[in-house]
Structures are given as structure tokens and as C-alpha cells.
Amino acid sequence: VSPPHPVSNLREVLLRVPGDESKAEAEFRRMTASLHSWNQAYWAQHNQAFRSEKELYTKRKLEELKKEGIxxxxxxxxxxxxxxxxxxxxxxxxxxxxxxxxYGKNFGLLWPALRASWSSLQRQGFGFRIKKI
Structure with a gap:
């Protein structure tokens, strides 16, 4: 996890790419990364607009007060x-x-997450060590 982004204030989550990643796991990782990118873009734009509007409001309000002698x-x-x-x-x-x-994008990750988890469980032998003969 990275430090907070200077504009969006979100921390980037770095997703590990295992060497034996299945197609289902790769799809889930890509979809998760895409959601993080979308979220990052939204909050960067939102926070930039907030800061700009706040600065304009502050300048305008201080000028109004100055005209009133304050x-x-x-x-x-x-x-x-x-x-x-x-x-x-x-x-x-x-x-x-x-x-x-x-909410919709996160709900859309449920099936890919289930498929990725199932794939991981299969690869690990459902938690049991299986000896190859």
C-alpha cells in the first residue's frame, strides 16, 4: 500500500502477481485494478474541484469582508x-x-472473486498436501 495520493488522498493498492496465477485469478486481479483506477480518477477529479471552488470562495468572501472594513x-x-x-x-x-x-462495480467483482478463490483452492489441493507419485 502506497502513501496517500496528493490529490485523491487514496492509497494505491499494489496487487501481487503470483507466478502460477490462473486465468480466473488474473481476470479478478485486472478487474480489481480497474476498479481502483476508476475510483482514483473520480476522487482526484472531485478533490481538485473541491480545492478550486474552496479557493475561489475564500478569495471572494475575504474581498467582501474587506469591502465591509473587516x-x-x-x-x-x-x-x-x-x-x-x-x-x-x-x-x-x-x-x-x-x-x-x-456498489455495482463491487457487486460485479463477486463472481470473479469466487472463481479466483475456487481456482486457488484447486491449485492448493483444497488445503491438503497431495504427493505426486
Missing amino acids: VKESLTAEEMAEFYRHFLNDNHKKHMMYNWTW
């Missing part, structure tokens, strides 16, 4: 709460679509 370096938590509320409300539908898509 000079500040940063905004209070209460002043930022308005931004957070608007950001969450504006992105609610997008978050719901992400969640449902993520």
Missing part, C-alpha cells in the same frame, strides 16, 4: 460552513451516482 487572513469555520453546505448540495446527485456505480 480585514482577515482566513475565514472562520462558521464562515466556511456556507461553502461546505453549498458544495455538498451542488454535488449531491454526483455523489449518489458515484455510490451506486461503486
